[in-house]
Amino acid sequence: MPDPRFLVVLDADSTLIRNEVIELLADEAGRGPEVAAATEAAMRGEVDFATSLRSRVAALEGVPVTAFARVLARIEPTPGVHELIHAVHARGGRVGVVSGGFHEILDTIAPDLGVDVWRANRLAVRGGALTGQVEGGIVDAAAKAFSLLEWAGADAIPASQTIAIGDGANDLKMMDAAGLGLAFNAKPAVRAQADLVIGPVDLREVIPLLP
Template sequence: MSAAAPARFLVVLDADSTLIRNEVIELIADEAGRGPEVAAATEAAMRGEVDFATSLRSRVEALAGVPVTAFARVLARIEPTPGVRELIDAVHSRGGAVGVVSGGFHEVLDTVAPSLGVDVWRANRLATQDGVLSGVVDGEIVDAAAKAAALREWSAERGVDLTRTIAIGDGANDLTMMAAAGLGVAFNAKPAVRAQADVVVGPVDLREVIALLP
């Protein structure tokens, strides 16, 4: 893999309910007929009421048996957050880079991220067997610590001091990343996240973040 290009600054976003309007795991759960129960578990995890990794494993178990072909239907339902393209264009025009780190899944992000102009991204992977989801996460889980580690890794690769990083998220598992960044932005966020963020963006429109760019 080629070395990352240097950047003036780095913006790292969460994916679900930040880069995109959806919670991808809920869309996949709909394919298994288990949407409501997974949605309730996701909400509890985002509020910080349960351990994220434990919650994710239990929610992924509910996806067992969903055919891999269902990802095409899931992708068709993805809605980019208003203003996301404008924000990414603004970052690039100012010499910055955009990363996305997600507790969601590469199976969706690998299509969505490049289509929006994201420079680098990281997420969980879903294990499959015989063309269906096996109900387990393949590899290490991208949790709060992993999100912060990705921000530090990407900033180092691009020669960006951490003081020139911006982390944008909505859920409790974004707080460690937001604390590590030079500026932590709560976007479309749960109360606990708004309370700890440096900046709170109320409108669900990522163009609101452009004024915060260096």
């Protein structure tokens, strides 16, 4: 198989999928509205992402791991995601997903959609329930940018041949590191700093921009 020609990296929540997974998990704890408000503030860049994520994950303490199946059943892939991933592969590219969300969900969604490589946070579990803590380092803005450059480097893809697609403030460093940064379903601060803004919530709009 020839080496990939280019790399497309997407955010997960509200980009690859229409949902915010942490809000779905918070619904299981009966704390959906407060976590949704905190997520919105983080995506707008009003608060530090890592600090915000830790406080939101703390609200999930006690949620049983059996809730993951219910959350997965509620996940909706973003319109056009299948077509975009197929087009990337057809043109000799690779697809990555890097998420401030969680491996527990992405490990099922990503391979089902045909994603080649992915990285996310991991939730700590004890006794069959969430502890309210994140295990290991947090996937924040810097980690997203690092992932894009690491994956590109592993395949000898120049940064100029990378595309980053995101919606929130924690995607801006990744978008800046990429050859092309696309704001998709994005907050105002992200639209203002992106190379291009995708208007419709349909990932097929990205296909004409592929190398």
